[in-house]
Amino acid sequence: MLRALEIRDMLIIERLDLGFKPGLNVLTGETGAGKSILLDSLGFVLGWRGRAELVRSGAKQGEVTAVFDLTEGHAALAVLEDAGLPCSGELILRRVNTADGRKTGWVNDRRVSGDVLRRLSATLVELHGQHDDRGLLDPKGHCAILDSYADNETQRNAVRKAWSKVGKAKRELTAARTALDEVRAEEEFLRHSVAELTKLGPEPGEEAELDQRRRQMQSAEKIRDDIAQASTSLGYDGAEGAMSSALRWLEGASEKADGRLDAPINALTRAMAELDEASNGVADCLEGLEFNPADLEDTEERLFALRGLARKHNILADDLAGLAVDLSGRLAALDAGEAQMGDLERALREAEDGYDKAAGRLTENRRKAALRLDKAVAGELAPLKMERAVFVTEITETNGGGEGRDAVCFSVATNPGSPAGALNKIASGGELSRFLLALKVCLSEERNDGVTMIFDEIDRGVGGATANAVGRRLKALSDGGQVLVVTHSPQVAALGGQHFRVAKHVTKGVTTSDVMSLDAGERESEIARMLAGDTVTQEARAAARALLAG
Numbered sequence: 001m002l003r004a005l006e007i008r009d010m011l012i013i014e015r016l017d018l019g020f021k022p023g024l025n026v027l028t029g030e031t032g033a034g035k036s037i038l039l040d041s042l043g044f045v046l047g048w049r050g051r052a053e054l055v056r057s058g059a060k061q062g063e064v065t066a067v068f069d070l071t072e073g074h075a076a077l078a079v080l081e082d083a084g085l086p087c088s089g090e091l092i093l094r095r096v097n098t099a100d101g102r103k104t105g106w107v108n109d110r111r112v113s114g115d116v117l118r119r120l121s122a123t124l125v126e127l128h129g130q131h132d133d134r135g136l137l138d139p140k141g142h143c144a145i146l147d148s149y150a151d152n153e154t155q156r157n158a159v160r161k162a163w164s165k166v167g168k169a170k171r172e173l174t175a176a177r178t179a180l181d182e183v184r185a186e187e188e189f190l191r192h193s194v195a196e197l198t199k200l201g202p203e204p205g206e207e208a209e210l211d212q213r214r215r216q217m218q219s220a221e222k223i224r225d226d227i228a229q230a231s232t233s234l235g236y237d238g239a240e241g242a243m244s245s246a247l248r249w250l251e252g253a254s255e256k257a258d259g260r261l262d263a264p265i266n267a268l269t270r271a272m273a274e275l276d277e278a279s280n281g282v283a284d285c286l287e288g289l290e291f292n293p294a295d296l297e298d299t300e301e302r303l304f305a306l307r308g309l310a311r312k313h314n315i316l317a318d319d320l321a322g323l324a325v326d327l328s329g330r331l332a333a334l335d336a337g338e339a340q341m342g343d344l345e346r347a348l349r350e351a352e353d354g355y356d357k358a359a360g361r362l363t364e365n366r367r368k369a370a371l372r373l374d375k376a377v378a379g380e381l382a383p384l385k386m387e388r389a390v391f392v393t394e395i396t397e398t399n400g401g402g403e404g405r406d407a408v409c410f411s412v413a414t415n416p417g418s419p420a421g422a423l424n425k426i427a428s429g430g431e432l433s434r435f436l437l438a439l440k441v442c443l444s445e446e447r448n449d450g451v452t453m454i455f456d457e458i459d460r461g462v463g464g465a466t467a468n469a470v471g472r473r474l475k476a477l478s479d480g481g482q483v484l485v486v487t488h489s490p491q492v493a494a495l496g497g498q499h500f501r502v503a504k505h506v507t508k509g510v511t512t513s514d515v516m517s518l519d520a521g522e523r524e525s526e527i528a529r530m531l532a533g534d535t536v537t538q539e540a541r542a543a544a545r546a547l548l549a550g
Contacts, residue, residue: 026499037513434470
């Protein structure tokens, strides 16, 4: 509920502090007094896009502050939480407009963007009038309005979930088809490559191992003869034989050398041991160098095959084994692709069937609710002197989507036999106002969401009993809530729980507008003025008293 509105230096308002109450709040005043400026100022602090130049002439900046009381569970609390703003029962909106056009907004003393203000405004205020293209006159919102009237939230959620499943199934099927088409395009390459890799059977690290073995065999051919000659030189026919003979001769002579040969004999014995070790090492080397020439040929053949296949696929030889696994998997996917496609196509059909059923239930609910709404609006039109008018909620089939398969449009025919058309195209100003009011009354019968409803001259073009019927419906809408109405109708003004008069003054050539909250006597005078014009007669005062008495 809007509790207070403070305006500073906006258009022709210098300073204004207003306090609003629950129920029906009426604003009256002569044409051009500035009633629309109040709505412009409220729209400004709510982030609505309106006039470009709002700052009062000569002022550095204009400022508007609006204070709302929020009930528990109010929709604005979710917006505040989502924006990371403080949440409480009091909501203070403030917005400043400098003379050079810069606009800055705050919510509960936290700076915010105009988008946050607009999101909040959608939960705080509804504006209805002859030029209201944001609410009931906008066909884009008619489907949501009908769903709200029909309490279709459960069915709408079911349709959204079903539509999401259809989208997911389509994406998975499309991705599978694309992948399968890509694999099919290289099927011949895959089958040849997999066969080639399978036949070769490469293993990680195999290239280095083969290369080392090849180098060893190549080296063995070059050095084996030298090593064999060395082995002979170290053997019995060479150094070993000579040293053995020398040792034998020295040992035979040592008994007669008085110990002088002991050291040479010991040294020679040690040398014989070292020579034996050397001979054994050379023999082991020769044995290791033994190979079959066919082994070298086989090793080189496999090594060259690995390297050739690696060059063909532009990868390292060690990566051939991984490539074989990858290509085999893609080939397996190709072979299993048709079966997978069948599963995905079946899943899509099931998702579409589920969506068709959910959308069908939603359409059925909408059509039933449309009939109830049409009947309810017709009942409201009769007291508004439009008993011959026809209101029809048209539902046409559209392409499927997250909100179902229905396009909803509120259409009217103002007279029997006249063609029906969109609400904002057919009705005249006064008729449109009454259509909007009747529709709003029907849509708000079970509503109590804390939204302040504003009606801007919705009673224009009507008077007498019709104006009284308009006023009583506005009064009914305000019960348990809050309605602000800008009106020229004394019948409507008389039903207000709180009455404001907007007046314009010219002082020293400067025009300003102010608003005064009227007491009982002032209300009588204002309503008498509305009835009689500039000259208020006793008869007008009596009529005003009668209207106020109900």
